[in-house]
Amino acid sequence: MKALKIDHIGIAVKDLNETLKFYQDVLGLELQGTEVVEDQKVKVAFLPVGDTEIELLESTSDDGPIAKFIEKNGEGIQHIAFKVDNIQEAIEYMQSKGLKMIDEKPRYGAGGAKIAFVHPKSSNRVLVELSER
Ligand code: ZN
Numbered sequence: 001m002k003a004l005k006i007d008h009i010g011i012a013v014k015d016l017n018e019t020l021k022f023y024q025d026v027l028g029l030e031l032q033g034t035e036v037v038e039d040q041k042v043k044v045a046f047l048p049v050g051d052t053e054i055e056l057l058e059s060t061s062d063d064g065p066i067a068k069f070i071e072k073n074g075e076g077i078q079h080i081a082f083k084v085d086n087i088q089e090a091i092e093y094m095q096s097k098g099l100k101m102i103d104e105k106p107r108y109g110a111g112g113a114k115i116a117f118v119h120p121k122s123s124n125r126v127l128v129e130l131s132e133r
Contacts, residue, residue: 001093003082007113007131008046008053012066012078016045023047023054035110042066044110054097055081055110055123079117082128087114094118106132 013019016034023029029047036043041064045056057078059067069078084090094101094127100119109115112131121126 001084001090002036002084003084005083006052007129007133008055008082009077009082010055010057010079010081010127011061011076012057012069012073013075013094014058014070015072016043019056020045021095023056029054036060037110038109040065040109079127079129080132081115081131084122084130085130087130087132090132091116094122 002044004021006090011019015105025049027049030054032046034043034045041061043058043060047054047056057066058067059070066078090131091101091104091106093094095104099122101116101117102119103123106114106116109129109131111133113131115132116130118128118130
């Protein structure tokens, strides 16, 4: 398997609308859209830049993964997503290398992408997302 590119960088923020000012007004990026991912208790905003994207993540609940991340680490980069052409193969390959997956089966993330997270213990404490779309 080979990661094809950085699909997006996920950034945990407390206030999406407040944060958008920096990305839109200062960096000049355009908001492509927002979406609520119910099972992750998160509201996501996508801002394409070059051939990748910034994904801003605001928790919709105090007990969601993004809320917990901010509680522990503060706002900041939460994950890096790599594009792969076959997510099922990528998961199996990683497992064959002894890496631990948070998602052993692909699930649907924002934008209808098939995604799976690698456990940070297996990736130098960086939360890595695999994304196929
Ligand atoms: Zn992501």
